[in-house]
Amino acid sequence: MKLNQFMKNKKGATGVGTLIIFIAMVLVAAVAASVLINTSGFLQQKASTTGKESTEQVSTGLKIIQTxxxxxxxxxxxxxxxxTPSAGSKPVDLRNTKILLSDGHATSIVSYNVEYFEATNxxxxxxxxxKAWYNSTTLPNYNFGIINVQDDDGSCTANSPVLGKGDMAVLTVNCTSLTLAPKTRLNGYLQSEVGFKTQFTYILPNAYGKTEDVIILH
Structure with a gap:
């Protein structure tokens, strides 16, 4: 009788221990699942943000209409x-836009100067x-100015020259640091703070006409 009673007590103890271990395993699994869910949510949010940034990088930029x-x-x-902003582009802030120009021998990188902004066409x-060319002093060859051509929503100002859909502006560049003689190959690009790089190449005419004053390159 004592032996049977001992065995019953032993089985009971084993059952409680197993239950404790089982509960502990459930709790660990629940914590692990919570961590996985949180991590998954973070990664999903990160992927969504990265995807949005990548889309903006690909679609946002400037289109050259004419030079x-x-x-x-x-x-x-x-x-x-x-x-003008390219098709499907987000608004482009010209304050941090850079223009690079090269004649094959010299290179010029110019940035916007708020003093050289012309509000009228x-x-x-x-x-x-x-004022896009002259405002107390002549536009330096390391800066570019802006002429506001079309801006229906008033977003393009001297301190905040932002181009939105349908807007148009002229970037004025003093390129006296380059030698743009006939037959020169002019390479360059526009790079806004966000978005793609707009590259261009112009082959200058074999000769400039004696009566010509302005040449359309593109």
Missing amino acids: CGKLNGNKIDKLAIYI AQIFDATGS
Whole structure:
């Protein structure tokens, strides 16, 4: 009788221990599942954010409508680059946009200068009457100015030159640091802070006409 009683007590103890272990395993599994769910949610959010940033990087940027050059003797010393946001682009802030130009021998990188902003659609190459070229001093060859051509929503201002859908502006560039003589290959690109790089290459004419003042490069 004592032996049977001992065996019953032993089985009871074993059952309680197993239950404790089982509960512990369930709790560990629940904690692990919670960690996995949280991690999955974080990764999903991260992937969504990364995907959105990648889409903006691919779709956002500038489109060059036309590029004109102003002659000074036998070389071009000013450029006017007509731009608009590309199709499907987010608004583009021109404050941190860079322009790179190269004539094959020298390279010029220019950035926006808030002092050289023309709010009205003035004559493009008005070297003294347009603030995009002259504002107390002549536009330096390391800066570019802006002429606001079309801006229905008023988003393009001197301190915040943002181009949205349907907007158009002219970037004015003093390219006296380059030698843009006939037959020169002019390479360059526009790079906004967010978005893709807009590259361009222009082969300048074999000769400039004696009566020409402005040349359309593109």
